[in-house]
Amino acid sequence: MADHPLVAVEHLERAYGSFRALRDVSFELAQGDVLGFLGPNGAGKSTTMRIITGNLAPTAGSVRINGVDLLADPLSAKARLGFLPEDPPLYRELTVNDYLRYCARLNGVRGSRLAEAVREARQRCGLKQMGERLIGNLSRGFQQRVGIAQAIVHRPEVVVLDEPTIGLDPIQVREIRELIRELGRQHGVILSTHILPEVQAVCNRVQIIHEGRLVLSERLDALNERMARTSLRLSLARPVEKTQLSAVKGVQRVEELGEGEFRVHHEPGGEPAEALAQRAVQEGWGLRALVPEERSLEQMFVDLTLKGEAA
């Protein structure tokens, strides 16, 4: 089975009445990938996730989980999947142990492997001490962890998490992210979120969906390279002409931002920071700040989604 991608989604379409929520979405997930699924609210993230996990039927297209067609053989495809929906599907009246045991059984874990699976899921999600606590009495962060534990208790090959860090405090967010990174080593993970730093923190691939279409699908390192620094922000105490700055070696273009602030564009790699600093000292411009600017994922996200709106 090694030649199959873990998840292969082809030409997925989904319509709710006349509203087309997904249009021709195709992507793949390989072993060891943590795929970040980004998009504004209502772009189709949750719809895609619900289709991949068999909660919703696609209008057209196919989903294969490790080579098994989800529509033709849903039971054996779903056995390879773990899913945490936006609202964790928890039974508040059960204890953590009872709940995880139930989830494991539902997913076909039997006999002696059952206790082991529950223990391991609890340990991986930091719920070691929480086994006999009622889920309804746990804090939001721990409930979220129980939700994740539920998704991995049967050791699925693919874990799908829909906004796993929503509503958590910053420390809990860090812990959950650490957990997701850890999951990525053994499972393929698909993660939907609209928190951009989250993607940069845990994912190695990123996809942006907008109005039901994939507008970007790339590896994060390649993307980072593309987003490499191409501008500096310069702040001077004394008034200087733009042309004086343009004359510095390596500078392509200068934007004046007012109050002695400039944005200096340059070639990727050919950073003129040193030359600019030297010149500023020589000419007595009164250098106050010289900061490299990064084109963030956020900028990219805004560009891609707003461009779509203007068109």
Next chain:
Amino acid sequence: MMTTIAARELRSMFLSPLAWGVLAVTQLVLGYLFLAAVDRFHRLQPRLAAMDGGPGVTDIVVNSLFSSAGVVLLLITPLLTMRLISGERAEGTLALLRSAPVSVTRIVLGKYLGVLGFLAIVLAVVLLMPLSLYAGTTLDLGQLAASALGLALMAASFAAAGLFMSSLSSQPTVAAVATFGLLLLLWILEWSGNLGGGLQQAVDYLSLMGHYQDLRQGLVNTADIAYYLLFIATFLVLSIRRLDADRLYG
């Protein structure tokens, strides 16, 4: 998988006060009615003994107890079934079942088995009352068994209808009201009076009460049993189809 779902369902019922409350109230009401029936029999006994082939203790006490039990179940079953699917839908836990390698048929049957398990406990407790008479008198065990079978089939029918209503809605109370309305309507169909000829016959046949009456008198008729089984199967199939359709239109 089916038994896993059924066991969870039953367990959750007993983890909430609802199950205990239902059991307690049922027991209280039926216990009172049972005592009243025993008392009535006690007063009538001298006259009954004089009658040739008059009704015995089974006819009077058991028949009236099971008749009341039918009404009580009509009232409590909607409360037991209302959360089955609508509750999971409202809390978002349906996704857990849908993402697991379990077919919709098994989900529905598992839930149904769970509620049947609870109803079996209710029936066992009801059955203990007439059986306690066995200490002091003889009972017509055949008639008692037929009555118990009738009550069990009827309770199972109520549960199937309740399950279907629960699958339609994401609000448990709506499901309860709809179930109660449907069951009450089917219960009182016979009262609708004279519609004349074939139509009245058809309406009579649909009535849940009519089929139960014969069984309570000890008449085990294949037609009555078939009626209940068809009733149950119909609503189970409808529930499965409804839940399946969620995936297409949800």
